[in-house]
Amino acid sequence: MAGGSSASGAVGNPAGVKIVVAGDAKTGKSSLIVTAAAENFPTSIPPVLPPTRLPEDLYPDRVPVTIFDTSSSPEHRGKLVEQLTKADAVVLTYACDRPETLDRLSSFWLPELRRLEVKVPVIVVGCMLDKRGDQQPVSLEQVMSPIMQQFREIETCIECSAVNHIQIPEVFYYAQKAVLHPTAPLFDQEQQVLKPRCVRALKRIFILCDNDRDGALSDAELNDFQVKCFNAPLQPSEIVGVKRVVREKLPEGVDERGLTLTGFLFLHALFIEKGRLETTWTVLRKFGYNNEIKLRDDQLPPPIKKYPDQSVELTNEAVDFLKKIFFTYDVDSDGALRSAELEDLFSTAPENPWNKAPYEDAAEKTALGGLSVDGFLSLWALMMLLDPIHCIETLIYIGYGGDPSSAMRVTRRRRLDRKKQQTDRNVHLCYVFGPKEAGKSALLNSFIGKPFTEVYVSTTGDRYAVNVVDLPSGHKKILVLREIPEEGVKDLLSARDSLAACDVAIFVHDSSRETSWEKATEMLVDVAGQGESSGYEVPCLIVAAKDDLDPYLTEIQDSTRVSQDMGVEAPIPLSTKLGDLSNIFQRIVWAAERPHLSIPETVAGKSRKQYHRLISRSLVFVSVGAAVAVVGLAAYRVYAARKNTSS
Template identity: 65%
Template sequence: MAGGSGSSARTGVRVVVVGDKGTGKSSLIAAAAAESVPEKVPPVHPPTRLPSDFYPDRVPVTIIDTSSSLESRGKLNEELKRADAVVLTYACNQPMTLSRLSSYWLPEFRRLEVKVPIIVAGCKLDLRGEHHTTSLEEIMGPIMQQFREIETCVECSASTMIQVPDVFYYAQKAVLHPTTPLFDHDEQTLKPRCVRALKRIFTLCDHDMDGALSDAELNEFQVKCFNAPLQPAEIVGVQRVVQEKQPDGVSDLGLTLSGFLFLHALFIEKGRLETTWAVLRKFGYGDDLELKDDFLPVPTKHAPDQKRYLLLDAISQSVELTSEAVEFLRGVFGLYDIDNDGAVRPAELEDLFLTAPESPWREAPYKDSAETTAMGNLTLNGFLSEWALMTLVDPRRSLANLIYIGYGGDPASTLHVTRRRLTDRKKQRTERNVFRCFVFGPKKAGKSALLNSFLGRPFSENYTPTTRERYATNVVDQLGGTKKTLILQEIPEEGVQKLLSNKESLAACDVAVFVYDSSDDYSWKKTKELLIGFARLEEDSGYGVPCLLIAAKDDLDSKSLTVQDAARVTLELGIEAAIPISMKIRDPTDIFGRIVRAAEQPHLFIPETETGRNRKHYRHLVNSSLMFVSVGAAVTIVGLAAYRAYAARKNT
């Protein structure tokens, strides 16, 4: 396997040169720019640009000189923030400048949170005494162990032009072909994300899926990545190298995954990172070892009938998986449901995402948000619901993971942008298959119990406060055999104000549910405040969010005054009466089906305050008046025209 440059899509690399006074910074830059020994060097060299053809990657390098004086410290810090790489200099004939690297400069970079590769350059090599016998590795080894951000070290001389171009070549290379994402120097192994990316690439190139790259497949891979075929003797040579160090790296069928990974670790160990990066970038990976945006055609959220669109329209739409993507996922689930019991184990789920940067559902909001069996295995409904949730909250990540796990069709055919919610309200129906429901309520109202019941989990008497937004997603069977995915988003009491302070947050909501403890007057009081406040806000925003009121803990004694007040409030707001439920005794109320129906028929469940009704009545009067004026004006114009026609006939 031969390697090319594989440079990233960068248009330039900015290198900042830093170091103690008198270590040769300006002379180093002048020598690199002129490609000759400099005659006269300014105290601080002006910004210098090495042309794109200076190095093989054909990416221009801009070099910034700095002053180490106290007065220039602010400017130095600003330059460090803009740097793609740093060249840190010391003078080979001044040991004190070497010790200053670890006593001052490198700790200072950490304090300033400089997160770019550092190249250490020992300047004035020609002035070091002949008696010096310590090797560069002995000098820099301990420092590099302590400061892993050092990419490499090189000694040079501007006076004799020894290794001057190499300094900035290594700086450019460290930016274009970084080591950190690929290799763990402590463990001397490829990093997990790198392994996962290479596994995906291997799988894509193993067309016959026999677990090995045949000579033909290896040659096709070589042409794709480097535009040059491998000769038969070269293939034999590659396999021999692998077999000597990694016996299981080659089988009778060809190069195995083990051998493929070994080769890339070998390239990196030998400093040929550009080879591995060429492969990764050819298959769409960026420096973070995730697929770049160019490979992820996430649809724009705007109505197809609008050439220009407002932010409001974009927010009031959502993204769903297409039927084609859902069928692909059903097939994937079947492959991993080995015992055909309708569920996949956590270990099998991890295996599914072995070709993704990481398993996407380990953390919030996906962790514990879907239906599982009593053994903790993810059901098919749970699996598809997790994908629906990821597509709703992060379409780009959902599309990327579809590709990571092997979707080979047109990526643009996997996601669908829904119609605007405002259009749904006007048409009094929706075409959506996934609904997002905000769940509001005070502490101990029963919000978490509602979410747990939705996921089929047993009721628990233990109270655990919800401190952050939590999701529960599942499939809801509707009359007529249709299925909709419902996503419940529990809003902690402390988070309500923040959420509702931004009116646009309502645009993402298909239906809002307000839960209160029917046995607690205070719980109802807080919920009533929330419901009325929400109704006023949604009237101001114009989004028209349907609302349902849930009287939880119906197994306890309900307060009669609370029941009466709740009936009065729902009547005044024009929404359905409070729905009594008990998660403890699991009453047969089809609460989740009712939530979906409210989302499907939003016009029947939108609350309206007295102020809102008065405002609507006023608008109706104004519109009627305008209509009357318009009709009157039209009659006047028609009459005037008729009179003029009569007068004209009379005159003739």
């Protein structure tokens, strides 16, 4: 792995690099730019230069570089801000013979960049080095170290002289390099180690290049890697030299099979420490990574085109891959992936996607805290449902080698499912509505095997629970429960297609409190009305929670009346405290699989249907009358024709 510079670095910014030069007045900005472009010190310079393009062959990457001069005067403030916010890199200048201009970097310019949220590499340049002379023997490192500690966005510091042409080309080389081959994503300067995301990406690349999966890159594999990344093979002597360097510094970096992962990572750290970041960036970009060390968009499937009432599911091919991955990483063969095993599984992705909401506590854990196969596949199903592109991206990170589009399928529209009175979905999404303290969270907890607790904790945002449901038919379906907090119902229903993604809605109320029932009923009417007006009608079930408590006095009459009036099943009693769940999850799936049933009707909806029915009948009568008139007219014409003929 000899590395080297490569034009492939241009992938980081194919449109070219825009460098903005800023700083106090008379700190040498314009002289610096003209001298870099013309290679001569200018005799006369306008106050602010027009955009200046550097020759493309000036630097090895051959990427277009355009430099924008700026004025620090108050009347040009707007233009300065506009240029800074569009910059790929900023060169901040100070005059070597005027210490106050250096102080202004930390007192004004660098804080101002942060205030403007200019998050690009900064190159600090001391101009007019020829004017300083020897009266200030303090080294640049001593002067800049405190500033660089405070402002980590500073990539490099350099001093130059336009008059004597000292280090002028280097200024913009470092600026261009900071854009095309930035240090920050790869290396922690303080700890002097590769950053975690860089390590994860390099580990994935190592595994992809380890064709025989023996945990090391043989000489042949190392050579293939070199050809792929740098378009040039390694000579046998070079391979020997690479391995010798690694073995001397890190004995475990090489074994009898070849270069180990440890050695591979060590080499990249070595390149970066020596300032050869372009080597690591070339490797990353050859394997499809962008500047955030995530896969570029061209490595992923295009945005998925679907109607709001369609969903995305894993294909059988993807499920088979995931089952294989599960058992590969279940090192102790206990039928569950514990935390360390899961971290290992996701160690080639930028991060473990399940360490945060909504996935963190969404699936059932085993007694020892691991994920069973069902729990593992359930979380993948949830991820594909909520964020298909991220799901596909993560599949690629962990080794899915097929065509990305072969891992997903878009389901049939729910409207068509209702017409056909069946669905072919494997994953059903259920919205769980209900007032505060009705028992929504307890229901979700029971679904994923969490023990019942008397302690009430209000759910403030959306929460999901996902699990496999075994049906009496012997089939398995994945059910996703989405808890909608009471205060979130209004916002949810404000969007016309808010119910399009929902297969079933359930309305949970505390059966011992009349106010809870009233609020749940209001939500049911609102949801039913939204479904009727938007065309996204949803099967609905009513859940009478806390059945272990005494019901309020008129509970039976009220619930019977509402369920009969709206045409839905009578409330399903259950007690999460006693573990008596009345097969609620199977019943939810049953309703989802018969999307034409259990759809509630409001009074307005019934009136609308009755009106349409009357209109339809009227049209039928009109049509029949019109048909009779047409037939009569035709008969008359035939009769008249015959009469004329006979006469």
